[in-house]
Amino acid sequence: MRSRWTQLSNKAWFVWIVPAGLVILWQILGQLGWISTRVLPTPAAVLEALIALIRSGQIFGYIGISAARALIGFAIGGGIGFILGLLNGMFPLAEKLIDTSVQMVRNIPHLALIPLVILWFGIGEEAKLFLVALGVAFPIYLNTFHGIRTVDPGLIEMGKVYGLRGLALFRKVILPGALPSILVGVRFALGVMWVTLIVAETISADSGIGYMAMNAREFMQMDVVVLSIILYALLGKLSDSIAKGFERWFLQWHPSYRKA
């Protein structure tokens, strides 16, 4: 006989009680003037700014450009990291040649390279794409490498006994075996991607959400600034949910993923 609280707490809306409460508290404190609107605008004000931007259609352009930057950087960095991870994972000679250099570069926090990056690439698109790609490459490299190395050797041996070679062995045994680890790398890299994008768009921007935020700062439109933060957060959550969806689809054979 479960208590009434347990039954209540299992309803879907229950987990939103505290966050919703905080938002309501924020609104009330703002309206009462306890939080100055110059320090933190009320949720209502942020919502109004959102609606105004939707009406003018500008917001879709901003979101689109930021998202495109992020995804192109992800494709470049992720692609390089993935290929290097595959090579080093499968061929010991490649690992001996390449891995040490990769580890050395990886240990440099990529955001600390920003002054150098500006020097090399200026403040245009290339600089931003470079930073995003650099940040994304390493989680994907590490997790791909690890995934390939931890494929069950028993399965590889079985594959060889049953005549699977080269590309067929890779497609049927090695890649699917490495996939759970690779997908973990992807989810992690997505987080790095958004953080890097936000910082990159802060350096300078003539388009995108960063531009929207910088502009708003010039004109003291704090509600738009808060809106930009919320947009970044929502985009981050959206990309993570899409990645989780992929995970669940690719890994439906896995006993622990099927329960989720």
Place this chain on the structure above:
Amino acid sequence: MTTGIAGYPLAIQGLSKSFGSVKVLEKLNLNVKSGEFIAIVGRSGCGKSTLLRLIAGLEQPTEGTLLRDGQEVTGIDPETRVLFQDARLLPWKKVLENVRIGVRDGNRESAMEALRMVGLEEKANEWPGVLSGGQRQRVALARALAGSPRLLLLDEPLGALDALTRIEMQDLIERLWLRQRFSAILVTHDVSEAVALADRVVLLKDGHVALNEAITLPRPRERDSGFAYFEKLILDRVMEREPSSSYEPKIASFSI
């Protein structure tokens, strides 16, 4: 599933295998006739799995010759299949897809036929993750037999199963072998399993053959007093017990 394809004969001469300084097999001689079922028993570490892997072509011998159907074993051969101790099914492929790996041209019907032979055709569309240990090993058996191999190597395949499932699987393997007549080599530490399945039981000790006993019981094997005679005979040799002087086998109580 074609019957009447002759199983591989094997001729092993002077086979030695060392791993570094450790000599596992020393000048081993063994002959397997086409379609024969051999069991290799011995204590842990006696080299039985190594011998099997050499026959499969997964390892190279240090010395000696290994002839499979008159040809030197240089590596993996498509007519040789291995059943490992764990089922080794690809967890990301459904059961039928796993069995199709065993069929050379990927033919679905052959794979379904193999599943029917082991009695698991209704599980064809399941993920291996939902099957029990015994069922998984049966799928692995279907995969091994789907391509009508001429040589089946079994590396302690039933060790991880419970006792009753083990007996069921032994009956299944015997039935399928009687139908297809491939050559079979079973490595096992279970002497009773060896007597249940094999035409000949080979004991490995100190890296070579210490016993090569023909099991003259009729098939399908019954666990009667004749069975117990052979079991005791081999087990005593494995455990290196001196046969008690008062023991007299009652020859009249089983048929030869």
